[in-house]
Amino acid sequence: MFEIGVNLTSNQFDKDRQQVVERARAAGLSGMLITGTSASESIEASRLAAEYPQFCWSTAGVHPHQASSWDNETEQCIRALAASPQVVAIGECGLDFNRNFSPSDKQEAAFSAQLALAVELELPVFLHCRDAHRRFTDLLMPWLNELPGAVVHCFTGNERELEWYLSLGLSIGITGWVCDERRGLELRGMLRHIPADRLLLETDSPYLLPRDMAEKPKNRRNEPAFLPHIINQVALWRGEDPVWLAKKTEDNARALFGLPRRIQ
Structure with missing residues (x-):
């Protein structure tokens, strides 16, 4: 099984980062993608990925919360990181109008610049969208024919948004949000609408601990x-075998x- 979204650079992992990776291996994971959310975090994500070759890879990009930091120096940093073999996507990038930690115009400028960079470098994009669907798709659509791929990470939108993203050919990242009986029930009901070949699974750890874990x-x-728990739950709600789903989403x-296919 493959984890597409772990914030391994978070200070919540400072005391046991190596043990976290070891526990992931022991739980049956065969690969992880470490998320970059700023220039400095992307540098650290790349460094961590290099420590665990053929098990960890990373993204390089600027999250909309940090979009105000986007400038020529940041772009050159992301460009340089993308030349590293362990860096396999541009992002986390996109729009977040829920909190607006960066002004919307700064978010849009950083997002568009990263889409252009991804097209130039022929890398997929790791996308973030929250309360910004219309503007997000307006900015994304002109680049879609040139992008090699894209995933809407930690999707929590509504059914109309899901249908629209699928119609654009995007992959969908599902987290433990779907395990939350307070706010994840709508998403749970949409799981069967996601084609198996467009589904990706992630923890987004250290955030979004699944609420329905027994322990x-x-x-x-x-x-x-804890990714196996999410896989088991998603497989249950989709009516699929969890072993098959784990392999399918890894593929x-x-x-x-x-990435190279896993050796059986």
């Missing part, structure tokens, strides 16, 4: 070792990010 860690921190991830 939760005392620190309430999510980690990649999807490796195809999207241009």
Whole structure:
């Protein structure tokens, strides 16, 4: 099984980062994608990925929360990182009008610049969209024919948004949000609408600890070792075999990010 979204650079992992990776391996994961969310975090994500060759890879990009930091120096940093073999996608990039930690015009400029960079470098994009669907798709659509691939990471939108993303050929990343009986029920009902070859699975750890886990860690921190729980739940709600779903979503991830197929 393959984890497409772990924020391994988070300071929540500072005390046991190596053990987190080891627990992921022990849980049956055969690959992880470490998320870059700023120039500095992307540098750290790349460094971490290089420590675990053929098990970890990373993205390089600027999250909409940090979009105000986008400038020529940042772009050159992301460009340089993308030349590293362990960096396999541009992002996390997109729009977040829910909190607007960066002004909307700064978000749009950084997003468009990263889409252009991804096209130039022939890399897929790792996308973030929250409360910004219309503008997000307006900015994304002109680049779609030239992008080698794209995933809407941590999708939590409505059915209309899902249908629109699927019509554009995007892959959909599902997290433990779907395991939350308070706010994930709508998403749970949409799972069967996602074609198997467009589905990717992730924890987005250390965030979004699945609420329906029987035994939760005392620190309430999510980690990649809990991906099997998400796979089992998603398989249950989709009416599929979890072993098959784990392999299928891994194959999807490796195809999207241009990674070698896992040796059986």
